[in-house]
Amino acid sequence: MNKKQHPRIRELKFTLSRIFRNPSAIIGFSLLFVFVTVAVLAPYIAPPKYAHNPYLMPHKGYSQTPKPPSSKNIFGTTSGQYDIFYGAVWGTRTAFKIGMFVIGVALIIGVCLGIISGYYGGIIDEIIMRVVDIIFAVPLLVLTMAIVVAFGRGLDKVMIALALVKWRDYVRVMRSSILTLRELDYVQAARVMGVSNFTIMRKHILPNGIYPVLVMASMDIGSMVIVAAFMSFIGLGAPKGYADWGQMVALARNYIVGPVDDPLKYWHAIAIPGACIVLFVLAWNLIGDALRDAFDPKQRRR
């Protein structure tokens, strides 16, 4: 052990070595790295045609039949002649936008309420948890649909609706991890020392109790993209022509079966955006799986 290093760096290195001991972490983070690169470099990989709205997929013509890959459209075109390559590249940005926004907002609400509810207990806890119980009773997709219908269509509405529903999961997980932490000796010791409640939550409870929530959140980024894609697929989310993988699958929906002599003729129109969704979600799930193993308190040394 190198003593010259700052202990925090040493600890970080140790944690990273634990995470990357797991092959699924390596695959997951490499996939994520590719997606991040594509998202960041999107304007260079696929230069936007409409400067005012780069998310709009360019299309030449209005023919309903998808076209196979060619030198002009390297991934071919989908129904309505939208360029699949462009959609796939800019769709990465959309996916990150959805995942990060929904999970970010849900995490902030969920973690804050979870800490308050778990740490203070009593009547506040009772109220928060009963509200969560109620929201839990309706499946995520159904409740989101209802809210989207109430707010009106659009990708932004879908994102807000998802965030408004998703926080319920984090409150429960956060609260249960705090209920155990609250009774631990080091939290009690801090109380004896006269440390204020806020500092106890910030320094003792949050750093030790957030890991289960983080693991869950990393997996949920993927599943939120799935739900948003389905909403776009049925037409509640992104408007027509928007670079969104779910939307692109929807465009190709009527062409899953090709002409009689070549039933798989239009496979690319579904498979390419589909593969993007699956790989994106897979990346987050692999990361979450690796994090869960790495943060498992039972496996921590001593």
Add this chain to the structure above:
Amino acid sequence: MTTYIIRRFLFLAFVLFGVSVLIFSILMTFSPERRAMAYVKSPQQVKDLPIIVKQLGLDDPFHIQYFRWIRQVSSGNWGYSFVAAMPVWDAFWYYFPITLELNLYTIPIIIIFGIWLGTVSGIHRDTWVDHSTRIFAIIGWSLPTFLFALIILMFFYGYFNVFPPGIIDDGFNVWIRENPDQFKRYTYLYTLDGLLNGRPDITLDAISRLVMPVFTQVVVVVAILLRVMRSSMIEEISKDNAITALAKGADHHTIYFKHARKNALIPVVTVAGWLAAYSMEGSIAIEYIFNRQGIGWWLANAAISLDLPVLMGICLFFGLVYVIINLILDILYAYIDPRIRLN
């Protein structure tokens, strides 16, 4: 034990009440005119909207409207569905058997398969069995239901031309509608009714159209159950009472299947409620893609055409399903765990 059940019952009644308030609050974000549209049955009536608003008291205070709404809902008046072109209550009973049929086949398969796979991979931890179920689980968990359904449809229906979408062959459908006396709808489940009416060909056709939806659902949902079962099995196997049993002279088979598995099922029961809800949720995408006119299909189409009463009704329905499933699970829980049963 009785106090436990009563407590759970009261709690679930409270949840149901809360869900209704929640749904009604969403409903109230609409302007009174928009809500009045739900009572309009023909285009001619549109100009009478303000009158309808007044008539129905749609601009009254929240609580008055809520109790009026609840009274209507409990008497079966759930509004009118454009998508189904009939009242929501009637439409519900028209669509419900289709969804029920799908889930009646899916849920048992998921439970049996999930518990079995989870047990096996928990026992053979870190072997090829465990690794392959792990990969299977992560892939299943990463596959969007709607996408998986489309790809399945593309291959099996498009390429091999087997397992067509829909509920039943059009020819049968027309025949059934025209001969209600020859084909009695005992259960409204085609697979059962076909047998009861002595028409195995109808049953066979219905089953062939169920195979792909059930398969899709199982692959996507079983992953969760499998992982929970696996980790709780691993935990039980390494517990002291398993070692005590070993020291008593038990063989591994006895420890796994007599000592560990029943204990391991306790946490599984807790996720099972969530699983059932998730499974119902999954049927939305499946019914939409496989063109099965069930609750999910209806919901998706209602959402697209902003058919509000349908959304509200289905939200309430899901709340009710949640409550019923949880009540069953609570009793199951008490049955498995003597610590609850006897306290």
Add this chain to the structure above:
Amino acid sequence: MSKLIETIDLVTNFYTHEGVVKALDKVSLCVDHGCTFGLVGESGCGKSVTVRSMMRIIQEPGKIDGGKVLFYPGNNGSETAIDLLQQSEATMKALRGDKISMIFQEPNSALNPIMSIGEQVAESFLFHRKKEMSQQILMDMDASISKANPLKSILKALYRLAATRPEALILKLFSKTPLLKSWENRLHKEAMRRAVEIIAKLSIPHAQDIARRYPHNLSGGMKQRIVIAIALACNPLLLIADEATSNLDVTIQAQILDLLKDLKQKVISSVLLITHDLGIVAETCDRVGVMYAGNLCEVADVKDLFSEPRHPYTRALLNAVPRFAHEGELESIEGNVPNLVNPPSGCRFHPRCRDAKSICKDAFPESTKVGNNHQVACFLYTEKSREKS
């Protein structure tokens, strides 16, 4: 006295992510027939690993990497020794709980929370006494004067088979099939009767009622009695008690120690007692082994050990233990218990030893005889070290 069980150079390692934990390094000890052997040491010194290795119930990621465990089931000496590490799992299964049984530290977790007490005790009989019980059932059936019917004769045939060949395929088939497996009902009932009997034997009041209860509504002391009942069900030759009283209160511990002492006189032949409490050793054991960091330092009769401790660690330990008569400050052992991933070279105690010499760092001290039945693994007592100094 004749030997009952003996370990020779037992080595057990745990293959963890942080490295290989060398939990046992060449442990050789011997328990005689009729003797109470105490194994003492601080936590993490390998006491539990030793006995678990002897019973071959080491859990992942542990592995027994060498040595022998010789078991002498006969009463008359060494000719019938079997090496437990070479036996098949089936043989071990038959031995565990029958010839050798074990009590664990935590009565709360040792019992299965969702099985009734009676069921858990009865299991021992179902594992090891099937033949005997089948015979008894046959006798009972013959004795009862009810009319013969075809069902009864089938049952009789099955029990006759169970009494002669309990591993017969047809019995397994019957036991696995739903409905048909109800043929075992009488067996279960008989096992339950015996379970209640053994519970009552351990001076537990209302044995019938206790057998029907579940672990969560019994007190800690009661649970520990049940664990003892399970261990004693089949009259084992050797009872291993792994810190059987350390989680109990003083007054309850006194009850359990008393019970064990009583049972030792009446029922059990030999006891291997694992504890970190030197007091318990002094009161209950005939012979003592002291362990430190995976090594067995000293083995002696209990009187010799307490009056004439030889190994520096034993001496230091005895001085560090609070006593009634002691006045003034307690002596402490400086330093800490080593991490067994990188144990100290040579004698594992040398970094904390006051009498350490250079040889202690380089070589592993072999166990040497220093008196009547007294063995020490320390260079202070070997020829080699005497020459050097």
Add this chain to the structure above:
Amino acid sequence: MQKIIELKNLKKHYPVLGGVFRRQVDAVKALDGIDLDIYRGECLGLVGESGCGKTTTGKAIVRLHKPTEGKIVFYPSEEGTTAGTDIAKIPLNALKQLGIRSKLQMVFQDPTTSLNPRMLIKNIIAEPLKAQHLFRGRALEDRVMELLNLVGLTKDHYLRYPHEFSGGQRQRIAVARAIATNPDFLILDEPTSALDVSVQAQILNLLHGLQLKLNLTYLFVTHHLLVVKYISHRLAVMYLGKIVEIAKTGDIFSHPHHPYTHALLSGIPVPDVEHKQQRIVLKGDVPSPLNPPPACRFHTRCPFVIDRCKTHEPILEDIGNGHRVACHRQAEVEKLVHDRFGKRSSDNKAI
């Protein structure tokens, strides 16, 4: 001698919820009327089995638990001139503002759980100083270093995480943290029971040294009578939420007057081979504090029970020399024990 802490009829009842609406149906009587004086500069040992309320007493004094009833009077000044403050009911903020928080500190049982695994040692020890705004900047660092030296650790240990230490070292860190604010009074909640025998002595000696050096008062909570013998001046024995006997340590060991103390003393296995005395084995289990037996709580297990024990509750009586016992038969107990169980070890000083 001046008092530093005085407990007057201290009670702590934990509500037991039940029924359909989770109302309070019963109470666990963890502490049921404790009267105890602790004097400045002494070490008082509080002994009893698990669940007897000894830890609850300690935690009530530092206000980790809010007492149900009774007074906890704290006498802050050295001279003993000022009147005490009742800290049983005052809000926690006021406790901090009055400066009492920093004077009452606690060391917990298990050092693996009492140190936050994600904090550096320097921050762990500095935490109470920061919370009380006592030092800052350079002075804070110096103070932390001083504390580390005081408990026998070095500069090397300053920038490390708790998991890099052994159990004994961790307990040293916990002690350093507890004495950081210059407290007058320390509650030691089984500070050695999670440690190995060889390390236990180190910690006991450290605590003893610190007491002399810093003029501390200890309340040493433990289940092990022999451990506390080395460090405490007086001993209080608890049973089911009550104090049954309290006396100078030597007196408890040589002339215990309560049958329960006798049983506790004889229940400890003694690491001496020659030492043979008959053990007093109490029958049955400790009754549940939910429904403690009426009158004398020990009567269900007492070998010398008489009818009066079942009807009248004995009070804690002074029998001279500060020795107080709560037993109807305290005068004859010694003889009874001798007659029934033979000579007691405490009589012959030989062992």
